[in-house]
Amino acid sequence: MADVLTFTDRGIYCAAGDFYIDPWRPVDRALITHGHADHARAGMGSYLATDAAAPVMQHRLGPQARIETLKFLEPRQIGAASVSYHPAGHVPGSAQIKVTVKGQSWVVSGDYKTVADGLSEPFAPVPCHAFITECTFGLPVFSWTPQDVLTDQINGWWAANAAAGRFSILGAYALGKAQRLLTAADPDIGPILTHGAIENTNEVLRAQGIPLPDTIRVTPDMNVKDYPGALVLATPGAMAQPWARQFGRASTAFASGWMALRGVRRRRAMDRGFVVSDHADWEGLNTAIRATGAQKIFVTHGYTDPFRRWLTDQGYDAHVVSTDYTGDTEDEA
């Protein structure tokens, strides 16, 4: 039986429907799991994404991008392939894409996490014959802090700084992580300021009806000293730039799965490192894979070699495929 999907130098390809999933070179028809730059690239003839993912994609790719939308679980026939999108829990609107050809179902996970973050549509396992999965954090040393503990840690840190009259600058990626932290932050502690890149994404998400707490955009003509003790959400890049100096002797923190490692935490040279990721941890990956019931597993990015070997040991027919997805690289800005 022919494979439902094949791996090409442009991306994951479905011959039956003549489309690509998250391609990294220009193609006519691209099915997109979510709006992060390594999955939704510019230059495709057309895009198909969930209605919840589309606004951010349009914002990032520009008005000329032709984006078609569909709802989660809505069936769509493309050529000889039937396609549906299922929640991946990674960021709002992020999907796993299921492709069925002649009764054979393959699922592309995109990026995913299995715990609910209070913001994204919760991950739902999709039974299939073959599962193409990320494994950004595919080693047993990665085990995430439970959401309630994390919320206490962040608010405790912010409250202590606010009491001492210091700003709390928290670094996080503009799409997903930043909004997840916003949702966790307790607005009773003080005002929340945002870097422009994050606020732009906030505006897009608010406009599509996703509730986010009130935030104040940091602009060049404002005096941030008018907001003493504020929580400042910044992109990792902005934290290293002169922009961050206006907050004086602030306490700095970074939120990422990599913060689980002491070496990385110390290299970041921040006051705090919160272990929070929009990817699945070791337990999450293993649970998710088991829940698909799939025998054939392809791992696309992350600790692919050891994770493939682990899966093979567990009795799966596991393979590594080489892609251009980066997941969540430690040095990504």
Add this chain to the structure above:
Amino acid sequence: MKDFAALFARIDESTKTSVKVAALAAYFRTAPDDDKLWTIALFSGRRPKRMITATKLRVWAAEAAGLPDWLFEESYGIVGDLAETIALILPKPKGTSDQSLTDWITHIKTLSTQDEPARRAGILAAWEVLPTQERFLFTKLLTGGFRVGVSQKLMTRALAQATGQDEATLTHKLMGNWTPATTTWTDLIDADDPTADLSRPYPFYLAYGLDSLDELDPATDWNAERKWDGIRGQFILRGGEHHLWSRGEDLMTDRFPELAQLRDFLPDGTVIDGEVLAFRDEKPLSFNALQSRIGRKTVPKKLLIEAPVILMAYDLLEHRGQDIRKQTFTSRRKELEKLIKAVPITTPIRLSASVPFTDWNALAAERDRSRELHAEGLMLKRLDSPYLAGRKRGDWWKWKVDPLTIDAVMIYAQAGHGRRANLFTDYTFAVWNGNELTPFTKAYSGLTDAEFREITAWVRKNTLQKFGPVRQVTPHHVFEIAFEGINASPRHKSGVALRFPRMLRWRKDKPMAEANTLADLKEMLATYG
């Protein structure tokens, strides 16, 4: 151990010294005495005796986590720290524990007297009740190497804040070979007399590298002497017993038995700061000769003849039982000269001679002679300076010769540990030998974090072969390697060994073909070896 773990987290996660010192001071004000004593001991490199091998710990941890050994090893490669890897891969704790730091250390000591199955059971039981951070610290206690981002200097500052004593006195109190088993908090910190222990050394005075000669004018305020290339040491003669301490507070007395003769000629109550040097015919031998003596606990006769050592005396800290560190350099020096003059010439001690000079230019010419004299450069000491504790600016400066340098090609890369885990920071370098590249040294310092990140990304894309943690990379990048000395070494393929090699510069401007050759290295060996 919760309080200690909280303290550790606070120190470890912050980059601000003020935060670290405040956290330590708060701990020293509130923790029980035995925990405080252990904290000082651990942060100054005194750890409980190792009672279990790292290999055993790995195997037990992998079993407890239900993971194959190879996956443990993969994880360890990424994390870069054994105790941390163990703490992270074990399942979440099943219970809790209110035991203190000292309780856990006592537990470890008890286990060390038991057989292996009992040790295994004791360690697994501890892992099962400790949360991740405490589990990490407990395992660190088992494996040793308790390095934290806090220097002894900062710890002493915090101790000063908490106790109201001054830093120099406390630094002195913390010197020497005490352990929590041989003393108490009261005896070590609260007691008034730091000289109660006759073997206790004074804190070494350390100099910074010279910034600019201009700030030193007039030249007549200064004494210059050679910066000898040996092992800095403090010779103590008290109560008829002698002790030789290294700067790293290792007791080296038995390694250099010839210095025992000094007992017969120096007065009791003498403490001399100097350099242990291999020395013959009134001249220092190369550092290579001394190297053969380092690390040997007992010295065979042959070696005593081949590489005899002396104490090259720099300074006198205690004279006839009196601490004279507050006197001027001139006055201390005068006493030192008198002492050494009274000693027969066959005794292995010499005065480090002053280098006379009239102006800075003349001194610069003297500095240029350093290598031929087997010296590292010059030391400048202000004539009226007291002998201070620790590294201080202002009164003492070291003025080292410029390092030797060579341009080399990077051929292997390996990931670092700790803060550098997951980054390729340890490289092997080669020089041209005809059309081949011959490896001759490793180096892992001298670049910025940004450069290490850039090279790491490059290494990932340009790996030719993997040998465990080592990656052979496409020869391409040229680095300027600086080093302090070069010696013949039959053990190395290149035939040479370098002292203190480090990366001075990443020569992006230089094509690989223009790197230096093995012949260039051999020529340096002939000139400076």
